[in-house]
Amino acid sequence: MYRAPLLLRLRLRRCWCSSSFPVRPWSGGGGGAAACEEGAPSVPGLPAMARVPLPMPLPASGPDRQSALVAAASALREGGLVALPTDTVYGVACLAQDSRALGAVYRLKGRAASKPLAICLADVEHVYRYCNVCVPDKLLQELLPGPVTLVLERSDTLNKDLNPFTPLVGVRIPSHWFIRELARECAGPLALTSANISQGASSLTVTEFQELWPHLSLVIDGGPTGDIHRPESRLGSTVIDLSVPGKFKIIRGGCALIQTVEILAVKYGLTADLPICGQLTQSLGK
Numbered sequence: 001m002y003r004a005p006l007l008l009r010l011r012l013r014r015c016w017c018s019s020s021f022p023v024r025p026w027s028g029g030g031g032g033a034a035a036c037e038e039g040a041p042s043v044p045g046l047p048a049m050a051r052v053p054l055p056m057p058l059p060a061s062g063p064d065r066q067s068a069l070v071a072a073a074s075a076l077r078e079g080g081l082v083a084l085p086t087d088t089v090y091g092v093a094c095l096a097q098d099s100r101a102l103g104a105v106y107r108l109k110g111r112a113a114s115k116p117l118a119i120c121l122a123d124v125e126h127v128y129r130y131c132n133v134c135v136p137d138k139l140l141q142e143l144l145p146g147p148v149t150l151v152l153e154r155s156d157t158l159n160k161d162l163n164p165f166t167p168l169v170g171v172r173i174p175s176h177w178f179i180r181e182l183a184r185e186c187a188g189p190l191a192l193t194s195a196n197i198s199q200g201a202s203s204l205t206v207t208e209f210q211e212l213w214p215h216l217s218l219v220i221d222g223g224p225t226g227d228i229h230r231p232e233s234r235l236g237s238t239v240i241d242l243s244v245p246g247k248f249k250i251i252r253g254g255c256a257l258i259q260t261v262e263i264l265a266v267k268y269g270l271t272a273d274l275p276i277c278g279q280l281t282q283s284l285g286k
């Protein structure tokens with residue numbers, strides 16, 4: 001059990017590895033439960049920490065909620081990677097404005113350099129700082145927070161090392177209090193990706209991505225994010241391109257496709273960039 005007095009004594013130790021990116025394991029203070037363990041599984045080809053962070057429970061209520069938030073924000077500010085729950089699946093986050101940490105995310109996942117990372121923000125009004133928006137604010141308010149990623153034209157405020165190959169960026173505001181509070185605490189966007197090796201299945205519990213633990217600064221355990229026996233729980237967010245005025249394009253169906261298209265096409269009259277499949281068209285009453 002993690003308690004506030006112990007968490008206040010937690011410190012990050014910088015460990016430089018041969019790959020040239022820093023990994024910063026958490027180690028507990030004396031007299032309490034250790035925050036790290038030895039001998040956890042590792043990802044082939046990636047340097048591992050000398051000690052591996054154990055998942056930090058995220059209580060439903062009480063002072064330890066704030067302690068987990070402070071610990072996660074400290075890890076991110078130190079350039080670390082933090083695994084945490086969202087409203088869909090578990091994700092790995094870093095500071096979007098930290099170019100070194102962005103590189104660490106790609107190495108962690110074995111992710112192709114041409115695949116973009118999304119950003120996570122705390123509130124809808126922050127979207128206007130990092131993106132050029134060409135849809136009504138009311139539309140944004142209806143879709144966010146929620147299990148939707150909106151692809152918009154990026155602004156010059158966003159780190160140029162984040163997805164330098166595209167003028168667009170995916171924006172998430174999950175309907176999960178922890179990650180939104182974390183973005184607010186860090187006063188800037190978080191780069192966010194799913195907690196799994198690239199091309200692997202999405203994770204609904206922290207044990208499903210245990211091979212990543214040795215390369216993370218902190219793992220926040222908020223319990224299962226969905227039913228592990230239902231494949232649809234692993235679909236992730238619905239990804240919609242809204243970068244062209246008056247149109248939308250479905251990039252990934254995800255878990256909220258029907259309700260998202262209803263808002264875009266029926267309520268706001270946006271036109272689909274590609275034909276919508278028959279089943280979805282019927283569900284929209286067309």
